[in-house]
Amino acid sequence: xxxxxxxxxxxxxxxxxxxxxxxxxxxxxxxxxxxxxxxxxxxxxxxxxxxxxxxxxxxxxxxxxxxxxxxxxxxxxxxxxxxxxxxxxxxxxxxxxxxxxxxxxxxxxxxxxxxxxxxxxxxxxxxxxxxxxxxxxxxxxxxxxxxxxxxxxxxxxxxxxxxxxxxxxxxxxxxxxxxxxxxxxxxxxxxxxxxxxxxxxxxxxxxxxxxxxxxxxxxxxxxxxxxxxxxxxxxxxxxxxxxxxxxxxxxxxxxxxxxxxxxxxxxxxxxxxxxxxxxxxxxxxxxxxxxxxxxxxxxxxxxxxxxxxxxxxxxxxxxxxxxxxxxxxxxxxxxxxxxxxxxxxxxxxxxxxxxxxxxxxxxxxxxxxxxxxxxxxxxxxxxxxxxxxxxxxxxxxxxxxxxxxxxxxxxxxxxxxxxxxxxxxxxxxxxxxxxxxxxxxxxxxxxxxxxxxxxxxxxxxxxxxxxxxxxxxxxxxxxxxxxxxxxxxxxxxxxxxxxxxxxxxxxxxxxxxxxxxxxxxxxxxxxxxxxxxxxxxxxxxxxxxxxxxxxxxxx
Numbered sequence: 028x029x030x031x032x033x034x035x036x037x038x039x040x041x042x043x044x045x046x047x048x049x050x051x052x053x054x055x056x057x058x059x060x061x062x063x064x065x066x067x068x069x070x071x072x073x074x075x076x077x078x079x080x081x082x083x084x085x086x087x088x089x090x091x092x093x094x095x096x097x098x099x100x101x102x103x104x105x106x107x108x109x110x111x112x113x114x115x116x117x118x119x120x121x122x123x124x125x126x127x128x129x130x131x132x133x134x135x136x137x138x139x140x141x142x143x144x145x146x147x148x149x150x151x152x153x154x155x156x157x158x159x160x161x162x163x164x165x166x167x168x169x170x171x172x173x174x175x176x177x178x179x180x181x182x183x184x185x186x187x188x189x190x191x192x193x194x195x196x197x198x199x200x201x202x203x204x205x206x207x208x209x210x211x212x213x214x215x216x217x218x219x220x221x222x223x224x225x226x227x228x229x230x231x232x233x234x235x236x237x238x239x240x241x242x243x244x245x246x247x248x249x250x251x252x253x254x255x256x257x258x259x260x261x262x263x264x265x266x267x268x269x270x271x272x273x274x275x276x277x278x279x280x281x282x283x284x285x286x287x288x289x290x291x292x293x294x295x296x297x298x299x300x301x302x303x304x305x306x307x308x309x310x311x312x313x314x315x316x317x318x319x320x321x322x323x324x325x326x327x328x329x330x331x332x333x334x335x336x337x338x339x340x341x342x343x344x345x346x347x348x349x350x351x352x353x354x355x356x357x358x359x360x361x362x363x364x365x366x367x368x369x370x371x372x373x374x375x376x377x378x379x380x381x382x383x384x385x386x387x388x389x390x391x392x393x394x395x396x397x398x399x400x401x402x403x404x405x406x407x408x409x410x411x412x413x414x415x416x417x418x419x420x421x422x423x424x425x426x427x428x429x430x431x432x433x434x435x436x437x438x439x440x441x442x443x444x445x446x447x448x449x450x451x452x453x454x455x456x457x458x459x460x461x462x463x464x465x466x467x468x469x470x471x472x473x474x475x476x477x478x479x480x481x482x483x484x485x486x487x488x489x490x491x492x493x494x495x496x497x498x499x500x501x502x503x504x505x506x507x508x509x510x511x512x513x514x515x516x517x518x519x520x521x522x523x524x525x526x527x528x529x530x531x532x533x534x535x536x537x538x539x540x541x542x543x544x545x546x547x548x549x550x551x552x553x554x555x556x557x558x559x560x561x562x563x564x565x566x567x568x569x570x571x572x573x574x575x576x577x578x579x580x581x582x
Contacts, residue, residue: 031138032581035146038287046285050117050318058280060154063145066280067293067314069239075317081115082454083316083347086325086404087334087394088355089387090526091516092363094372097138097406097436098325098355101443104141104435105353105404105450106323107288108443112451116290117319118143121307121327122157122282122297123150124225126197126559129567133582135297139436141443143284143292147578156233157195157224157297159278163246163271164193164229170267171251172207175215181260185217187253189540190262191557195224199560222557226302229271231545233279234296234308235344242279243272245544250503259503261543281311288440291319300327301516302557304336304547309345316347321454328516330354330390335481338397339463340509340547350454352394352401353446354428356387356419358411364526373410380418385528387419389519391428393481398461400453403430404446409437429453466507470497470539473510474550478534482519488535493551496539500548503541511547513555521553 029037043065047057056071086102099120106118120143123135134150136143143149152158168190175183194201201221207214224230228249236242247263254260262268281295293315296308305327306312315322326333334352341347358380359372365383367376387403394401403423405416416432423430431449434442464476471487478484489497517523520532538551561567570580 030582031142032146032579034140035142035144035287036577038144040144041285041289043283043285046289046291047283049115049289050291052283052318057283063284064148064154065283066154066277067283069280072310072314075314078317080316081320081322082350083312084321084323084351084353084450084454085334085337085349086323086353086355087330087390088328089360089390090329090331090364090518092360093369094357094359094363096355096357096360099135100137100139100141100436101353101355101404101406101433102323102325103137103143103286103292104433104439104443105446106290106292107141107286107440108435108447109321109323109450110288110290111440112444112447114451115320117293117315117322118286118290119293119295119307119311119315119322119324121325122153122294124157124223124297124299125151125195126223126225128581129561129570130197130559130565131562133566138582140287140439141435142287143294144287145284147581149284149294150581153294154282156278156282156295159274160227160229160233161193161195161224163274164190164224164227166271166274167249167251167262167267168192170265172214174265181264182254182256183252183260184255185215188217188251190249190251191219192221193224193227194221197223197559197561199558202556202558220558223559225297225299226557228542228545230296230298231303231542231547233275234298234304234306235341235545236279237309239272239276239279242275243268245546246271247544249544250541253499279310281308281314300333300336302513302555304340304511305333306337306341309341309347312347313345330393331481331519332514332516334394335463335477336511339477340511342460343462343509344546348460349399350458351450352399353404353450354387354390354394354401355404355406357406357408358415358419359408361387361419375412375415377414377418380415383527384419384422386519386526387422388426389483389528391423391426395428396461396480398459400456400458401428402446402449402453403428404433405430406433406436470501470505470510470548474512474536477510477512482534483528483530484520484532484534486533488533490535490537493536493539500539500541503543505541505543505548509547510550511542512550512552513557514552515555523553
């Protein structure tokens with residue numbers, strides 16, 4: 028069987044100009060990055076602003092497991108299946124981060140016969156957006172340190188600097204460092220640290236900004252520190268936002284590529300959902316809706332993280348409203364939730380499946396509570412038995428959720444025809460879109476609403492550090508901001524070892540940070556980290572390139 032990269036390298040990839048024509052995009056609105064990639068112009072966004080919107084389909088999933096659920100594969104395959112059904116379709120995805128590519132998870136361009144291409148480019152440097160975000164963030168850090176070095180007119184408290192450097196790579200060594208050593212001319216010694224680029228506020232801002240002016244204003248509103256009088260210091264106070272915007276003037280434009288079957292793919296932005304808001308850019312999604320009749324997009328990890336943030340942050344702030352939701356589930360992941368070790372997931376185990384399927388139940392209920400028609404995509408793997416598939420189908424029927432078996436990994440659009448027809452039908456149903464909480468609730472009440480309604484927690488505990496941070500934030504004008512909970516993706520609780528449908532637990536908030544430019548409040552729970560580390564055997568060990576430039580080992 029061919030690997031993902033071998034399938035992608037053998038594909039009949041078409042010039043991106045041909046793909047653009049499918050959406051009515053002219054040559055004048057393409058900014059080429061080689062033959063198969065292009066950025067979409069600002070003029071195209073302006074010229075299409077008054078067009079009617081297509082239907083927005085969100086793809087989410089159950090809680091992920093080491094077995095993998097194939098959410099991006101289903102997203103891409105669904106778009107291809109809708110295209111094959113004669114629908115004018117685009118898929119809008121996030122850009123992969125180099126951290127997972129070289130770490131444990133691999134790339135984020137789909138898999139098998141359901142991929143976006145050129146997958147090597149997309150998974151590596153692509154059009155340079157990640158590098159631009161990294162540079163803009165680190166420029167702000169450099170200007171802040173320089174301000175302190177050059178007299179510190181703003182009286183910045185070096186013990187209360189909030190912004191951290193970033194790097195689009197997993198590197199635990201940089202989580203906590205001491206900077207400014209080496210004498211007076213080398214800066215002011217202080218504790219510092221790095222986060223991964225996709226967790227940076229600059230990334231979130233890029234994904235939520237409506238245009239370049241909004242981008243500049245948001246960058247200026249980043250809370251970078253407090254001064255010795257306890258007053259906030261923003262990026263605009265150190266005059267960093269103009270130069271940061273200059274670094275991002277091209278990165279803010281969405282990127283156009285294609286699927287293996289030639290469906291237009293708009294790939295832009297890349298925040299993780301376990302430590303950020305987990306959605307592709309508002310600009311990409313909105314542009315897709317102006318150009319296509321159906322837009323398939325995904326939100327990171329399970330619906331308790333990605334979908335909740337898609338609704339409560341992205342939709343709340345942008346006015347987007349999904350027509351339907353697809354919940355990706357697999358037999359083997361549900362057996363894992365039922366206690367089956369990873370090495371034994373290929374064997375039929377009806378009892379464990381029935382035990383673990385309650386995890387799917389929570390995600391179905393959550394989507395129903397948001398008021399959006401939902402379809403369960405049972406992403407089929409070769410070892411799945413008919414008896415196991417029937418267990419999931421019967422369970423979905425009991426909960427009033429439509430379902431379809433998805434086989435796009437092996438069959439491309441031919442394996443997603445039933446799912447596409449179910450999604451088309453769901454998107455025509457009436458919906459009453461609801462949010463988890465209202466804008467005017469207190470920060471604590473918003474956190475409690477997410478914990479109880481989405482995670483099924485009994486309550487919320489706060490550390491002394493979290494309460495102190497909350498008090499600082501509440502002194503600022505933050506009463507209408509949504510919350511963005513940083514939580515493990517593996518469990519509905521904040522303990523990654525507790526699978527299935529946990530009961531009788533509280534969520535513990537250990538810290539709270541204000542992402543003032545992005546427009547939300549980040550709530551840190553459990554042991555979640557904003558700078559991951561590499562595993563014992565990182566994926567990077569298998570990646571190579573030969574003398575002709577052909578890359579191997581990507582997946």
